[in-house]
Amino acid sequence: MTPSLFSADGLVGIIFLLMLAATLVGAIVVVTAKRLVRALAGLIVCFVGVASMYFYLNSPFVSMMQILIYVGAIAVTIAFAIMFADPEGKEQKNHGNLLSGPVGFCCATLVTFGLAALALSANWIPFAKINDGSVKEVGTQLLTTHAMVFELVSVLLLIAILGALVIAREGRRN
Amino acid sequence: MEILTLYNNLTTYLLLAAVLFGLGMYGFITRRDFIGMLISAEMILNAASLNFMAFNRFLSPDPATGQIFTLFIMAIAAAEAAIGLSLVVAVYRYYRSIDCQDVTKLQG
Secondary structure (H helix, E strand, O other), X not given: OOOOOOOHHHHHHHHHHHHHHHHHHXXXXXXXXXXXXHHHHHHHHHHHHHHHHHHHOOOHHHHHHHHHHHHHHHHHHHHHHHHHHOOOOOOOOOOOOOHHHHHXXXXXXXXXXXXXXXXXXXXXXXXXXXXXXXXXXXXXXXXXXXXXXXXXXXXXXXXXXXXXXHHHHOOOOO | OOHHHHHHOHHHHHHHHHHHHHXXXXXXXXXXXXXXHHHHHHHXXXXXXXXXXXXXXXXXXXXXXXXXXXXXXXXXXXXXXXXXXXXXXXXXXXXXXXXXXXXXXXXX
């Protein structure tokens, strides 16, 4: 049974469709934009769309983290890198590489249709839930079941920060 | 299939993730500069996270595990972006270009 267009459920469905469209449009802009800054803007739209997908998947915490980390941190870092390394905003020129033309398009289309066919043809069997997946449950498991990985990720981030500093400082003297 | 209840459907999310993955892969192949490739790689990672979250919501018996996995993917994506962008800065300082066709010193 389909909900009425003007009921609360209908509104939820309409917002979902809008966010789905935003995600796809953002992703297409990322791929087709000639200038890097526009690709970055498309990436931000795509990230916000994916964050709203997480919201629809019953995970408001991950949705907020998506906005905070991807839009707030990664996109801003990429923006700084673009300003530093590509200040004139040069249009991308095509080198006539074999892969960048139809071959690349065919490869990507093939992979997409393969994944889509897999998703449509497989017989997914749902299991009974043993908890509600709330923020409280996520926090408890993060510090009990997955505590080791949690600590390892902190070490990884520390090493990444140190490595980034070392690499970016290289050749600064001349 | 009613269009207004698409959000309650596993297939919708899987198809969206497949399209995001394909577009990210296409961008990764066709982009000729390192930052563009990095942007496409972020999109591929996002598609993987979306798949995790969809399976987590609809199939998994424990709906917290997928969320935790997605959080770890985010942390690793942040580390990857930091390292990748510092490499871009170092490459730009040396070659005055971020085009991957210009970085040819190790080319055989």
